[in-house]
Amino acid sequence: MNDHPDLRLSRREFMRLSAAGVLTGASVPWFESLASAAVKRPRGKSCILLWMDGGPSQQHTFDPKPGGEFKSVPTAVPGIHIVEQLPKLARCMKDMSIIRSMSTEINDHYDAKYYLHTGYKRAPAFEHPAVGCIASSQISIPEGDLPGFVTIDAGNDKGNGGRFYRSVPAYLGPQHAPLAVQSPDRGLENLRNDSADLDARLALLARGEARFAEERPLPAVAAKQAAYERAVRLMRSSRARAFDLDEEPDWLRDAYGRHRFGQSCLLARRMIEAGVSFVEVFHRGWDDHEGAARRIHARAPWMDAGMSMLIRDLKMRGMLDDTLVVWMGEFGRSPGDGGGHFCKAWSTVWAGGGINTGIVVGKTTESGKNAGAAVEERPVSAPDYIATLCTVLGVDPRQEVMAPGNRPMPLADKKATIIKELIA
Amino acid sequence: MKRPVSRVLRVLLACSLAGAFPAVGAPGEKSAAAGADPVAKIESAGGAVRRIAKGSDALEVDFQFGGAAVTDDHLGVLPALGPVQVLRLKNTRITDAGLAHVGSLKGLKRLHLDGTAITDAGLKHLAGLKELESLNLFGTGITDAGVDALRALPKLRQVFIWQTDISPAAVARLRKDAPGLEVIPDPEAERERAESIGSVSKSALASAEAALAQAKKDVNELAPQAAQLKQSFEAAKALADKAKAKAADARKQADEDARRIEPAVKDAEAAARRAAAATGDAALAAQAQEKARLVAELRERAEKSRQAGDVAKAEDDQARKAFDEARSRSDKAGRAKRVLEQAEVAVASARERVDAATSDAVPLSRAAAEPRSVQKAISNQ
Numbered sequence: 027m028n029d030h031p032d033l034r035l036s037r038r039e040f041m042r043l044s045a046a047g048v049l050t051g052a053s054v055p056w057f058e059s060l061a062s063a064a065v066k067r068p069r070g071k072s073c074i075l076l077w078m079d080g081g082p083s084q085q086h087t088f089d090p091k092p093g094g095e096f097k098s099v100p101t102a103v104p105g106i107h108i109v110e111q112l113p114k115l116a117r118c119m120k121d122m123s124i125i126r127s128m129s130t131e132i133n134d135h136y137d138a139k140y141y142l143h144t145g146y147k148r149a150p151a152f153e154h155p156a157v158g159c160i161a162s163s164q165i166s167i168p169e170g171d172l173p174g175f176v177t178i179d180a181g182n183d184k185g186n187g188g189r190f191y192r193s194v195p196a197y198l199g200p201q202h203a204p205l206a207v208q209s210p211d212r213g214l215e216n217l218r219n220d221s222a223d224l225d226a227r228l229a230l231l232a233r234g235e236a237r238f239a240e241e242r243p244l245p246a247v248a249a250k251q252a253a254y255e256r257a258v259r260l261m262r263s264s265r266a267r268a269f270d271l272d273e274e275p276d277w278l279r280d281a282y283g284r285h286r287f288g289q290s291c292l293l294a295r296r297m298i299e300a301g302v303s304f305v306e307v308f309h310r311g312w313d314d315h316e317g318a319a320r321r322i323h324a325r326a327p328w329m330d331a332g333m334s335m336l337i338r339d340l341k342m343r344g345m346l347d348d349t350l351v352v353w354m355g356e357f358g359r360s361p362g363d364g365g366g367h368f369c370k371a372w373s374t375v376w377a378g379g380g381i382n383t384g385i386v387v388g389k390t391t392e393s394g395k396n397a398g399a400a401v402e403e404r405p406v407s408a409p410d411y412i413a414t415l416c417t418v419l420g421v422d423p424r425q426e427v428m429a430p431g432n433r434p435m436p437l438a439d440k441k442a443t444i445i446k447e448l449i450a
Numbered sequence: 451m452k453r454p455v456s457r458v459l460r461v462l463l464a465c466s467l468a469g470a471f472p473a474v475g476a477p478g479e480k481s482a483a484a485g486a487d488p489v490a491k492i493e494s495a496g497g498a499v500r501r502i503a504k505g506s507d508a509l510e511v512d513f514q515f516g517g518a519a520v521t522d523d524h525l526g527v528l529p530a531l532g533p534v535q536v537l538r539l540k541n542t543r544i545t546d547a548g549l550a551h552v553g554s555l556k557g558l559k560r561l562h563l564d565g566t567a568i569t570d571a572g573l574k575h576l577a578g579l580k581e582l583e584s585l586n587l588f589g590t591g592i593t594d595a596g597v598d599a600l601r602a603l604p605k606l607r608q609v610f611i612w613q614t615d616i617s618p619a620a621v622a623r624l625r626k627d628a629p630g631l632e633v634i635p636d637p638e639a640e641r642e643r644a645e646s647i648g649s650v651s652k653s654a655l656a657s658a659e660a661a662l663a664q665a666k667k668d669v670n671e672l673a674p675q676a677a678q679l680k681q682s683f684e685a686a687k688a689l690a691d692k693a694k695a696k697a698a699d700a701r702k703q704a705d706e707d708a709r710r711i712e713p714a715v716k717d718a719e720a721a722a723r724r725a726a727a728a729t730g731d732a733a734l735a736a737q738a739q740e741k742a743r744l745v746a747e748l749r750e751r752a753e754k755s756r757q758a759g760d761v762a763k764a765e766d767d768q769a770r771k772a773f774d775e776a777r778s779r780s781d782k783a784g785r786a787k788r789v790l791e792q793a794e795v796a797v798a799s800a801r802e803r804v805d806a807a808t809s810d811a812v813p814l815s816r817a818a819a820e821p822r823s824v825q826k827a828i829s830n831q
Contacts, residue, residue, distance in 0.1 A: 070538075111654070111799065113646075113654070114810065117647060170515075278812065281809055319792060320791070324799055326799055327799055327802045327803050330803070335810050342588065342612040342634055343586075343588050343589075343610070343612065344564060344586035344588055344610040
C-alpha cells in the first residue's frame with residue numbers, strides 16, 4: 027500500500043508528530059474519525075485560498091531582488107525580507123511561510139490555472155477535480171446546510187489574464203461544486219426566503235424534477251438537482267446569515283479594508299466559522315504585461331490590509347491553527363519588470379493551518395542581471411503543492427477515487443513529494 | 451488491486467484499535483447500545499469525535515458546529531469517552547456548570563470556550579487541568595478576576611482573550627507572572643506592531659517622494675530635450691557604428707599581417723640553411739639576406755597595424771560609451787513621463803499606507819467591540 031516512498035509517513039513519524047504536543051503537532055495528518063454512522067466532519071481543518079488570477083509578480087511581493095524595482099525590507103522574522111509595499115504582512119511573517127521555488131512547467135494562463143487547481147495537466151476528454159472540490163468531498167460536513175466549497179469574486183483590475191478557470195468537482199460528484207458568491211457585499215441576496223408559499227412551490231417543483239430525473243438519469247440532471255437542493259437547504263438555514271457582512275462591526279470591516287478583496291477575506295472568515303471547508307477568494311487582473319511595478323503599487327495597500335487582517339483575525343479568534351491561508355496565482359512574472367508569464371521560479375505564501383511558519387522554503391537565484399530567473403534550491407511542482415495542501419488539511423493525497431472508465435485516480439499525482447519543511 | 455487491499459487493511463486497523471479502546475466504540479456499534487454510547491450522544495448534538503492521529507488513542511471532541519444544540523448535558527459523557535486531548539465548544543450553549551465535567555478531563559491540552567456564556571466562576575473548575583496548553587476565551591465575559599484561575603495551569607502556553615473584559619493591566623501582570631505564556635492579542639505587542647508599520651510606511655513615503663522629485667526634475671529638464679537627445683543619440687550611434695567598422699578592419703589587417711610572418715620566417719630559415727651549406731655561394735647568401743630583411747619588414751608592419759588596431763579599438767570603446775550615455779539620456783527623456791506617472795502612483799500608494807497604518811488597530815475589549823448597530827444607536831442619541 028505504501029509504494030510512494032515520498033508521501034509515506036511511517037508509524038514512528040506519526041507517533042512523533044502527536045508526541046510533539048497538541049500545539050506544535052496541530053498539523054498531524056490523517057485524523058481518524060470515530061463516527062458511528064454518518065461522519066459529521068471527519069477532520070477539523072479548513073482552507074482559504076487567495077487566488078491572484080493572471081499571475082502575480084514574485085519580485086514585487088514576496089521574493090524581492092537586489093536592485094529590483096521594489097525595495098526589500100526586514101519582516102518580523104529576522105533574515106526574511108519582503109517588499110516594503112506590504113508592511114502589515116511583514117509584521118505577520120511569524121504566522122506565514124513563503125515558498126519561493128514554485129516551478130510548474132506551464133506558462134499559458136488557462137492550462138496553468140487548471141494545473142495549479144487540480145495538480146494534473148489538462149488532458150483531452152478528461153476532467154480532474156479542483157482542490158476546493160477535493161476538500162469538499164473529503165473534509166466537509168456531509169449534508170450540511172452550507173456547501174463545503176464557496177468561491178468569492180473579489181473583482182478585477184482589468185480584463186486580461188486569460189480565460190477564467192471554474193472549479194469543477196468532476197468525478198467527485200456534483201454536490202461538491204462550489205457555491206459562487208458574486209460580490210462580498212451582496213452575499214446571497216437571491217437566496218432570501220421572502221415567499222409565504224415557498225414550501226408548496228418547492229414541493230411541486232420536486233415532484234416534476236423527480237419524474238424528469240427518473241426518465242433521464244444523466245449527470246447533468248443530478249448536478250442541477252444537487253445544486254437546487256443545496257440552495258433550498260441553505261435558504262432555510264440560520265447559517266445563511268454567514269453571508270451577511272452587515273453583521274460585522276464597522277471597525278472590523280474598516281480594518282480589512284474597504285475594497286472588495288478585503289471584504290471578501292472577511293466573508294471568507296465568516297464562511298469558515300459557519301463550517302465551510304474551503305473558500306477561494308479570487309481577484310482578477312494580475313497579468314501585468316506592461317510591467318508589474320505600477321499596478322502592484324496600486325494593489326499593495328488593499329492586498330496588504332485584507333490578507334494581513336485575515337491572518338490576524340483568525341489568529342485572535344484562535345482559528346488560525348485550523349485554517350490554512352494560501353496566497354498564489356497560476357504562475358509568477360518574468361525577472362526584472364515582471365512583464366512576462368513565468369512558471370520557472372515563483373512564490374506562494376502559506377499561513378496558519380498548523381504548518382511550520384516563519385520560514386522560507388526554496389530559493390531563487392539572487393545575483394546577476396536576471397536575478398530570480400531560476401530555482402536554486404528545492405523546486406516545488408504543482409503536484410507537490412496539491413499533495414502538501416491535502417496533507418495539511420488532513421486528507422491523504424494518495425487516496426484513490428474512481429474516475430470514469432473504472433480508472434482509480436489518486437487525489438494528487440503519484441509523482442508528488444510533500445513539502446516536509448512545512449509539516450511538523 | 452491496490453484499492454481493495456488498502457481498504458481491508460484500514461478496516462483491520464480500525465478493528466484492532468476498537469479492540470484496544472472498547473470505551474470509544476467502533477463503527478457499527480452504535481445500533482447495539484444507542485442510549486449509552488457516548489459517541490452517539492455527541493453526534494446527536496452535531497458533534498464529532500476523532501483520534502488526534504493514527505496510532506494514537508488521544509481524542510478530539512468537536513462541538514463547534516453543533517451550536518445551540520450543545521448543552522452542559524452533553525459534557526457529562528466526556529469523562530467516559532477516553533483520553534480527550536482537544537475539546538471544541540465554540541459558540542455552544544454550555545455554562546459554568548458544564549465546566550465541572552471538563553475539569554475532570556485530566557489529559558486535556560486544548561480547550562475552546564470561545565463564544566460561550568461561561569464566566570469567571572466557571573474557570574475555577576479548570577484548576578486541575580495540569581496538561582492544558584491552549585485555552586480559547588475569545589468573545590466571552592471573562593474579566594480580570596478570571597485571569598487568576600489561569601495561574602493555576604502550569605503548562606498553559608497560549609490563551610486567547612480577544613473581545614473579553616480582561617484589562618490591559620491584567621494582561622501585563624499575567625505576562626510578568628507567566629513569561630512562557632502567549633496572550634493573544636497582547637496589547638503591548640499590538641502597540642509595537644502599529645508603531646513599526648507606522649514608521650516603515652513613513653520612511654517608504656519619504657523615499658517615494660524623493661523618487662517623485664527626481665522624476666519631476668527629469669520631466670522638466672530632460673523631456674523637453676527629448677527630440678534633441680534622440681538626434682544626438684542617433685548621431686552617436688552612427689559614429690559608434692563607424693568606429694566599430696574601423697576597429698574591425700584594423701583588427702582584420704593586424705591579424706592578416708601577423709599571419710604572414712610565420713611562413714616568411716620559415717622561408718628565411720630555409721634560405722639561411724642553404725646559404726650555410728654552400729659556403730662561398732654569393733647568390734645564395736644574398737638570397738638569405740633578402741629573406742631575413744623581408745621578415746624584419748613584415749614584423750615591423752605587423753607591429754604597426756597592431757598599434758593601429760589598438761587605437762581603433764580605443765576609439766570604438768569611446769564611441770560606444772558616448773553612444774550608451776546618449777542612449778540612456780535619450781531613453782530617460784523618453785521614459786520621463788512614464789516614470790513620473792509611476793512615481794506618482796508610488797507616492798499615492800505610500801501615502802495610502804501611512805494613512806491606513808493604524809486602520810487595523812482593532813479594539814481589544816468586548817465593550818469597545820460592540821457591533822455597528824449598537825454603536826450607531828449610541829452615536830445618534
